[in-house]
Amino acid sequence: MARRLYKSRILGLALGFFCVAAAMQPLQPPAWLWGFMLFNAFAWPHLAYQWARRSRVPFRGEHRNLLVDSFLGGFWVGAMHFNPLPTTTTLAMMAMNNIAIGGVRFFLAGSLAQALGIGVSLLLFSPLFIAETSQLQVYACLPMLTLYPLALGYICYQQACVLAGHKRELLALSRTDSLSGLLNHGAWKDQLEVEFQRCRRQQQGGAIALIDIDHFKVINDTYGHVAGDIVLRQLSKILRQNLRVSDQIGRYGGDEFCVILPDVPLEQAAQLMEGLRTRFGALGYEQNPALQVSLSIGLAAFDPEYSDAVNWLDDADQALYEAKTTGRNKVSCRPGDVPSRVLLNSLH
Secondary structure (H helix, E strand, O other), X not given: OHHHHHHHHHHHHHHHHHXXXXXXXXXXOOHHHHHHHHHHHHHHHHHHHHHHHOOOOHHHHHHHHHHHHHHHHHHHHHHOOOOHHHHHHHXXXXXXXXXXXXXXXXXHHHHHHHHHHHHHHHHHOOOOOOOOOOHHHHHHHHHHHHHHHHHHHHHHHHHHHHHHHHHHHHHHHHOEOOOOOOEOHHHHHHHHHHHHHHHHHHOOOEEEEEEEEOOHHHHHHHHOHHHHHHHHHHHHHHHHHHOOOOOEEEEEXXXXXXXXXXXXXXXXXXXXXXXXXXHHHOOOOOOOOOOOOOEXXXXXXXXXXXXXXXXXXXXXXXXXXXXXXXXXXXXXXXXXXXXXXXXXXXXO
């Protein structure tokens, strides 16, 4: 924030100098006031930036600088004896700046600082009101009225782009499992609902797979949770490397993973999962050479009779339960017993 406002403060105060100087010149101000005007226009922006950077909380430091800007703006309004156009230009540009940075609450705080600045100037100078604005003063105010709003608008646009990028990143993080980098439980179930509706609408099939790492608790207890995390990452890597971009892969929870395979017949899905199971089981682990890991996989094909996506998921869960209760390290399907044929084909 301090870096962004640094450039706009340099521009705004430089333009404001000509606006204020044109209003002050007919009043024949003393030399010290000219010096203070030059300091405010050309030295203060750099001091304000360094002050904010060295603050414990730069964001709050910049808010303090903005209140100082408002105070000084009010001071020059009183010093100009409320010359209409320079006064309106000064107050309006600062009000626009404050409300763009901090909303209505900060706008009110800035207005209070401006009023305080006006009060100080009235104590130092005669309280007069100059009702006319000369042609020179009009021209001196035009750059401030045109260039500064453009600069502030561009800064706001940049901020909106940054916030939009952060929003996209946060959305991705909210849908991603931090360990595996895959979709998390909720995001994958959202994708399952989308795929279920697509299958019903287009009368096309597909399959889903639930994948469980066998005896994962024993792995954690025997080799430690670091080894368990390595196993989870290895499985995530193999899934990403061997599945299509269109396949939706997620971590269902703990040691369970889930895959949506659009437009893939059950037999082909079983063959694919069998290949994954074999490759994963053949992996070695340098840190723990004795570690052997296997997978149990439950597959379910889309059935037009399903009333909702939960039925589809239940069938995959039942298939996974069958794989785990009949020996583990295997692929089980709903409906039918496809893996035996797949296994024979893969041996050939």
